Amino acid sequence: MESPHGVYRIGDSGEAVAEIVGKLQRLGLLTGGHDVYDEATANAVRGFQQERGLMIDGIVGPQTYRAIDDARWRLGDRLLTYVPSHPMSGDDVLSLQAKLQELGFAVARIDGIFAADTQRAVTEFQRNMGLPADGTCGPSTFKALQRIRPMATGGRPDALRAREAVRAAGPRLSGKTVVIDPGHGGFDYGWEGYGLRESDIAYDLAARIEGRLGATGVRAYLSRGRDQGPDELARAAFANETDANLCVSLHTDGSMNPAAQGVATYFYGNDLHGATSSVGEQFAGLVQREIVARTDLLNCHTHAKTWDLLRRTKMPAVRLEIGYVTNPHDSARLADPAFRDVIAEAIVVAIQRVYLPPDQDAATGMLRFGQLTV
Numbered sequence: 001m002e003s004p005h006g007v008y009r010i011g012d013s014g015e016a017v018a019e020i021v022g023k024l025q026r027l028g029l030l031t032g033g034h035d036v037y038d039e040a041t042a043n044a045v046r047g048f049q050q051e052r053g054l055m056i057d058g059i060v061g062p063q064t065y066r067a068i069d070d071a072r073w074r075l076g077d078r079l080l081t082y083v084p085s086h087p088m089s090g091d092d093v094l095s096l097q098a099k100l101q102e103l104g105f106a107v108a109r110i111d112g113i114f115a116a117d118t119q120r121a122v123t124e125f126q127r128n129m130g131l132p133a134d135g136t137c138g139p140s141t142f143k144a145l146q147r148i149r150p151m152a153t154g155g156r157p158d159a160l161r162a163r164e165a166v167r168a169a170g171p172r173l174s175g176k177t178v179v180i181d182p183g184h185g186g187f188d189y190g191w192e193g194y195g196l197r198e199s200d201i202a203y204d205l206a207a208r209i210e211g212r213l214g215a216t217g218v219r220a221y222l223s224r225g226r227d228q229g230p231d232e233l234a235r236a237a238f239a240n241e242t243d244a245n246l247c248v249s250l251h252t253d254g255s256m257n258p259a260a261q262g263v264a265t266y267f268y269g270n271d272l273h274g275a276t277s278s279v280g281e282q283f284a285g286l287v288q289r290e291i292v293a294r295t296d297l298l299n300c301h302t303h304a305k306t307w308d309l310l311r312r313t314k315m316p317a318v319r320l321e322i323g324y325v326t327n328p329h330d331s332a333r334l335a336d337p338a339f340r341d342v343i344a345e346a347i348v349v350a351i352q353r354v355y356l357p358p359d360q361d362a363a364t365g366m367l368r369f370g371q372l373t374v
């Protein structure tokens with residue numbers, strides 16, 4: 001399909017608009033019929049632009065058009081080959097590059113464009129797998145890529161770099177920078193239940209963590225004031241500006257179902273792009289285990305997500321959902337200041353454990369605030 005070179009916005013109609021609407025529908029971003037580029041179409045485009053890190057204007061210009069077109073391809077949908085005059089691009093190429101990189105076949109950049117470097121990496125992979133080494137990705141190469149698993153995530157160059165940065169930072173907490181991000185705020189209270197507001201609990205916890213970190217010489221910054229509610233992008237930008245070592249986002253969960261309860265921790269991970277923050281995953285595991293060991297909150301485990309705060313922060317970041325304010329058990333705990341101190345200590349200990357070399361690390365639930373390496 002030829003790419004339209006125009007710019008499409010609210011009020012436009014015609015063949016190109018129908019095509020854009022069709023693509024947004026296939027991506028699951030838009031439902032229903034839209035003969036005209038209407039408000040719903042513009043909203044779908046904005047959502048897509050935000051997700052893809054494009055400028056969010058709700059208008060389809062050439063760059064957004066290309067990104068929408070790229071997004072429809074999944075690895076295995078089509079044959080991938082190097083066409084020097086007109087390199088193929090798409091999310092399938094992005095997945096291929098991430099996978100090759102993970103397996104140790106280096107590409108220059110994971111950019112979603114099948115250029116000479118990707119062809120070289122594919123050829124090398126095929127040779128290693130005993131496949132015809134033609135540099136073209138067809139069914140047998142897809143199958144081989146699907147079958148083979150990396151030896152360990154630690155082998156990935158980007159993961160090794162991130163671990164090295166942690167090692168180089170040393171075990172001492174003093175001198176490090178941590179951004180604490182209390183969720184919601186302003187007119188956005190988050191979940192409410194049993195007289196509790198998520199935004200208030202998050203802020204209270206943030207202040208408790210800030211105090212403890214300050215006592216160990218950590219520069220701790222809160223991403224918002226008590227009555228402010230910046231959006232996720234502003235929070236991520238703030239964290240990046242401080243050049244923080246770590247970022248901790250604090251939330252409590254909620255549900256229409258009062259039985260839902262427990263604590264969960266999220267880190268950046270994207271199955272589609274094969275990208276995961278290895279330090280973020282480790283940090284999430286430590287936070288989750290410390291909280292579970294010190295409290296009676298149900299263990300809802302750690303999970304990879306692509307939420308903006310996790311994806312757009314340059315440093316390892318985690319987001320905690322500490323209990324359900326809509327659950328009688330969890331809300332009773334969260335209402336207790338002593339319980340919030342326990343949570344704050346668990347998080348500070350987890351921050352310390354990210355930096356402790358394995359031989360100095362303590363068992364989960366054992367390390368106390370007074371034993372931190374300041």
Ligand SMILES: [Zn+2]
Nearest residue numbers: 183190251252
């Ligand atoms: Zn929340």
